[in-house]
Amino acid sequence: MAHVLLKNVYKIFDNQVVAAKDVTLEVKDREFMVWVGPSGCGKSTILRLIAGLESLSRGEIYIDNVLINHIPPKDRDIAMVFQNYALYPHMTVYQNLAFALKLRKRSKTEIDRRVREAADILGIGDLLHRKPKALSGGERQRVAVGRAIVRQPKVFLFDEPLSNLDAKLRVQMRAEISKLHSRLEATMIYVTHDQVEAMTMGERIAVIQDGIVQQIEIPLNLYNSPANLFVAGFIGSPPMNVFQGSIENNTFVGKDIRVSMPQTFQGKLERTTEVVLGIRPEDIHDISAEPRLSERSIVRATAEVIELMGNEIFLYLRKGDTPFMTRVSPQTQISMGETIDVIFDLSKLHLFDRETGNRI
Amino acid sequence: MEQRTPIQTEKEKGDRAGYLFVLPYIIFFLVFTAYPLIFSFILVFHRWNIVGPMQWIGLGNFATLLHDPLFWKSLWNTARFLIIHIPLQIAVALVLAEILNQHIRFRGFFRAAFFLPVVISGVVVTILWQQLYSTDTGLINLSLSKLGLSRVPWLTSTTLAMPSIAIMATWKNVGFYVVLFLAGLQSVPRNLYEVAELDGASKIQQFLKITIPVINPVVVLVVILSTINGFSLFIEPYVMTSGGPLNSTLSTFLYIYKEAFSFYKMGYAASMGFVLAAVILSVVLVQRKIVETDTYT
């Protein structure tokens, strides 16, 4: 059992930087929650608040309904894995793993059993006598994770643990950490600024910006109904197309683009007229592919940049002064400067209040 | 082949410029290091009183040295000095560095203050401490007697004089080692302490099990440097006690100096110099074996 609850948590540093602003967030028992956000948004700081490495400015943190604000880090039963691994350089892998258990005065046989168990899980059994200097980045990463799991803590905190690894190893470790989670059935909080990591690993994702939690959702909902413009732009790659404009007679009128709004939005549009229209690149289709859509709107635009990705084409288009992009099939015949008719899938439109940025 | 020639000359030009740049150092090295070293090595096999001609005596100087009780006493005195000085120096420097590494007020001021004695002339510092240590008028003894304690013969007792000098030398040099340790402490990644804290290590355990092992290279450096510096103990006994009382503060360096410039036994002094160098080298080698740990395998 380990359930983490943050209630109205603030962290204001001495230099007046607000790294956490009214953060209220619940991590369920055995959940794998990912926090994602741009660099400097406060992810690490909030994680460190839970670990007790930073002191709270205001608010409450509970683990299993026990207030831990004033409990020192070592008594919180939390293990943290850092981006730079932070392995003890003078100790062998074995000693690194055993350190916490030794401090807790466990018996030699118990320490040995638990170290070897953790080493087996991570496949580092052959490295136990080596020192960190003699390990590759990926191996160090495993040792850092191993050091966390030998302790069998209530909560695991990962602070961008994979960002120092090369792309291929990252994909592999991503899967391994996910596997580890289902094997250990532990509560894990995983911080990253990589949205692919977030989408693939998280059971739920919290998107953070400027110390404020923007949205907490399961990955698919986050993608399909972003709560505001920031989340819409941050999740998804390439990012969502956005158009500034206003609503007139149930029609979106932008500078160069007019789209009649589908039924679902009617009734919601009376109050706000100044809006931002969003549509993801994959929801704009090449007309020659003959997509079958019930509600559609055709836009004629000029191709400016064509990026061949192999399995698809990133097509950067322009209508008047308004640029947007779409992902089309690699069979699409188009060359630069040509015009093309594309279809907006109206059932996939997102609409945001221009003033607040919130989803309508 | 023909096309190569100009390139070659270019290269030679570059080489010549390079040699020109290092010339000042080479001259310095030849005049102040190589020449004295070679000259004193020649001296080792001679008797020479500066004014007269050199007289070849083979290994005679070493025979004298083996049976010179004052030489062995001076080595023993130096050892007594080192046994107090080195551990004291390291302990004090490490503690001060650790304190200065915390976020305390006036940190910059304290850093400068501890370093000040290092750059002040040794003679000045020694005269100052001579005053402090003075049996009848010294500040230390005056304070002691104010507290109702008896006066201590800091520099006039054969047992206390050397420890007194060791304490003073520590005070003078500690700032230098504080700087070295501080650099070492600041190179320890903060994350290491954070992980250790989560692992359950107390502050003292963090210091003993993380800090000390991680800064081991600095510890080795400090041990070796303070040993070499300690062996060259000279100004303090020269100014304060001239080696007394009863030769109890006669360091090997001071003895060499006296033999050379009071009695003009240049050959003998040079021989002692070489023996001392050999002693220092072996002590340092042993220290490295003991202190140095290998972080890299």
Ligand SMILES: Nc1ncnc2c1ncn2[C@@H]1O[C@H](COP(=O)(O)OP(=O)(O)OP(=O)(O)O)[C@@H](O)[C@H]1O
């Ligand atoms: N000790 C500190 N003192 C003052 N400001 C700090 C301190 N630590 C972090 N900050 C500031 O707090 C903000 C949040 O920092 P934090 O490290 O939590 O960001 P992050 O989301 O983890 O970013 P990244 O993805 O780059 O790791 C930043 O603006 C940072 O400059």
Ligand SMILES: [Mg+2]
């Ligand atoms: Mg961070």
